[in-house]
Amino acid sequence: MSKIFPIKNSSACALKWGWNTFRLYNGKSSSCHRVAPEFVPVEQFDQFHNMPKVLEDRALMRKGEWPVGRGCEYCSDVEQNGGLSDRLYHNQLPGQTPVNFGGLDHVTPSISEIYLDNTCDLACVYCIPDFSSKINQELNKFGPNIIGLKNITKVADSDQYLELYLNWLDKNSHSLTRISILGGEPLLQKKMWVLLDFLKTKQNPNLELAINTNLNASESTVQQYVETVKELILRKSIKRADIRGSLDCTGPQAEFIRYGVDLGRWQKNFEYLSHYKWLNLSIHQVIMSLSIKTIAEFQGQIQAWKKINPRITQGFFTVDGPNYEIYHPEIFGSSFFIDQLSTLANNFICMTDHDNICKDRLIGIINVLSNSKVNHTRLKKLLLTLNQIDQRRNTNWRLLWPEIEEFFIEQKIQNF
Numbered sequence: 527m528s529k530i531f532p533i534k535n536s537s538a539c540a541l542k543w544g545w546n547t548f549r550l551y552n553g554k555s556s557s558c559h560r561v562a563p564e565f566v567p568v569e570q571f572d573q574f575h576n577m578p579k580v581l582e583d584r585a586l587m588r589k590g591e592w593p594v595g596r597g598c599e600y601c602s603d604v605e606q607n608g609g610l611s612d613r614l615y616h617n618q619l620p621g622q623t624p625v626n627f628g629g630l631d632h633v634t635p636s637i638s639e640i641y642l643d644n645t646c647d648l649a650c651v652y653c654i655p656d657f658s659s660k661i662n663q664e665l666n667k668f669g670p671n672i673i674g675l676k677n678i679t680k681v682a683d684s685d686q687y688l689e690l691y692l693n694w695l696d697k698n699s700h701s702l703t704r705i706s707i708l709g710g711e712p713l714l715q716k717k718m719w720v721l722l723d724f725l726k727t728k729q730n731p732n733l734e735l736a737i738n739t740n741l742n743a744s745e746s747t748v749q750q751y752v753e754t755v756k757e758l759i760l761r762k763s764i765k766r767a768d769i770r771g772s773l774d775c776t777g778p779q780a781e782f783i784r785y786g787v788d789l790g791r792w793q794k795n796f797e798y799l800s801h802y803k804w805l806n807l808s809i810h811q812v813i814m815s816l817s818i819k820t821i822a823e824f825q826g827q828i829q830a831w832k833k834i835n836p837r838i839t840q841g842f843f844t845v846d847g848p849n850y851e852i853y854h855p856e857i858f859g860s861s862f863f864i865d866q867l868s869t870l871a872n873n874f875i876c877m878t879d880h881d882n883i884c885k886d887r888l889i890g891i892i893n894v895l896s897n898s899k900v901n902h903t904r905l906k907k908l909l910l911t912l913n914q915i916d917q918r919r920n921t922n923w924r925l926l927w928p929e930i931e932e933f934f935i936e937q938k939i940q941n942f
Contacts, residue, residue, distance in 0.1 A: 529620040532627075535590040539601070539613040540622035542584050546575045546635040548691065550642050550717070551656070553682035557583065558612070559639060559708075560846055561597040568683075571690040576632045584631045600846060607897055609890020615883065621703040634698055639706040640691065642717040643684060646710035648740050648786040651915065652814055652849040657709055660786065668918050672911045673848055688717055692724050704734040713743040713751060722754050725763045736768035738810060741795040742787050748795045752802060759804075768806040770841075771796050774817035776824040779926050783816050785919060800835045808839040813891055814853040815908070818863050819927065822870045829875050839880045842888045852908045856898035862933060867892050905939045913941055 531540035541558040548555045554563035555574040561583075566574040583593040592602050601611035616622050624633040646658040655662035655678045665677035695702075705725075712718040718737070725735070735755060741748070755767035773792060774783055781787060799807050809828060813821070832838050845853045855863050871892060874885050912923045924931045934940075 529623070531617050531623050533588065535587075537590050537592045537598075537602075537613075538587040538617075539598070540616045540619075541612065542580065542587055543627060543631075543633055544622040544624050544636040545616075545639065546637065547639040548574055548641070548687075549656070550640070550684040550687040550691065551644055551680075551682060553687055556580070556597075558597075560600050560612070562595075568686060568690060571687075572694060574694075575635045581631055604890055604894060607890070607894045609893050610883070610886045611890070615887070625701045634701045636702060637704045637706065638695075638702055639708060640721075641708050642688070642710075642712065642721070643715045644678075644710045645715050646740070647714060647742055648711070648784055650784045651782070651816065652812060652845045652847075652853050654848060659710060664918060672907055672914055673852060675848060684717070688720065692721070695724070696728075699728055699730050699733065702730070702733055704736060706736040706738070708738045709740075711740050711743070712737045713739050713747050719754075722758070725758055726761060727763075729762050731762045731765055733764045734766050734768060735764045736770065736806075738770045738772060740784065740787065741771040741773070741792045743795070745791075745795065745798065748798060752799070752805070755805075766804075766806060768808065769799055770808045770810045771799075772810040772812075773824070774812045774814070775820040776827065777820045779816060779820045780824075782921055782923065782926055783814075785921075797831070800831055800838060803835060803837060806837065806839075807835070808841060810841055810843065812843050812845055813855065813867075813888075814845040815855045815858060815863070815930070816853065816927065818855060818866050819929075822866065822873070825870060825874065832875075832877060836877055839878070840884055842884060842891060844891055844894075851904055852911050856895055857901040857904040857908065858898075858933065859900035860896050860898050863895060864892070867895070900937065902937060902939060905934065905937060909934055909939055909941055 545558050546555060547557070547559045547563070549563065553566050553568070555566050555577060556563040557580050564577045564579045566577060579596070583596060586593050592598050601613040604611040605614065622636060624636050626634055641657070644655065644657055644659050644662065646660055649658055649660035649664055653661055654675060655665055662677050665671065665675060670676045707718055707721065735758065755764070758764045759767065771792070774780060776789070780789060799805055811821070828838070828840060871885065871888050874888065876882050876885055915921060916923055
């Protein structure tokens with residue numbers, strides 16, 4: 527097995543072969559979370575990583591061509607603007623190449639990313655009902671939002687897919703280097719604890735376990751998780767445990783964006799976790815038009831935490847999916863956010879190699895924005911969306927972002 531992905535051309539991506547994202551709630555699979563998913567019938571479950579569309583993508587990438595309309599445009603656009611894309615980042619990491627690669631396109635993934643359920647206690651503005659039961663409830667109550675998101679109904683037997691996944695895992699866990707559990711909010715989901723109990727029955731001393739969490743759970747739940755993964759490590763069921771706490775910025779802006787979050791609880795949980803140096807703790811941050819205002823202030827807090835625990839890492843990402851159209855900062859043009867983001871980059875303290883990579887990704891986002899132009903159509907949708915949120919949640923976005931309201935006025939963006 528090659529430790530570093532061996533296909534070297536302008537489009538081939540290690541994730542297309544080595545990474546699988548599966549969603550139990552709708553039975554859909556993709557080669558990373560940015561790529562359009564493909565439905566997997568229960569009778570074909572064992573082929574969930576080798577469905578027809580992903581095989582077509584791999585064939586194109588072997589020839590140095592980008593798949594079109596599949597979601598790979600995200601990395602293509604970042605690279606065209608001089609940024610460090612997910613593709614380039616993962617292509618240089620060991621452990622991404624499937625153990626049975628051997629030049630084949632039918633492979634067993636090395637990384638399994640699993641969405642167990644959409645149960646969540648937050649309704650983040652850039653999220654969707656597939657990943658948040660709170661958003662689904664809101665859409666069920668008020669109807670579709672401005673960009674057409676509707677409430678979802680149950681479309682797959684997630685219990686059956688969990689059983690199939692555990693059966694597959696029983697046979698293939700030795701081929702995995704990582705299992706990543708995503709939401710909704712994993713710490714609130716019974717299926718996550720079922721998966722952890724299953725892992726206790728296996729010995730996989732090379733397996734990494736990661737969860738993405740909003741850290742809004744009770745302190746006792748967070749403590750229970752820590753004790754559980756500690757037991758898994760002692761049993762040699764896993765090699766290490768990663769916890770990615772999601773928070774984009776700070777202050778009332780963060781509370782508007784991540785609707786329902788208790789910032790005091792988030793900080794208490796994060797600082798509790800930071801005392802366990804054997805945990806790999808990171809902060810997942812989305813750069814979007816509403817988070818930039820207080821992101822530098824939040825960075826100051828992060829850098830203080832890093833002085834106490836230098837193993838803390840962070841990652842910058844941009845909004846994607848259906849909400850890309852309204853929340854990506856590019857719609858404000860090249861100059862509106864540039865000073866704030868440049869200040870963030872200039873004051874970003876690099877203490878580790880991971881910090882250097884994180885800063886490079888941030889600079890890549892800035893490079894993308896530097897080539898953007900004001901988009902009045904998308905700005906109008908943003909204004910309508912923010913007003914709709916205020917009506918549905920009894921909030922007031924204008925008090926938090928008066929500079930954005932002023933920009934709307936200058937650009938003659940009006941709410942009719």
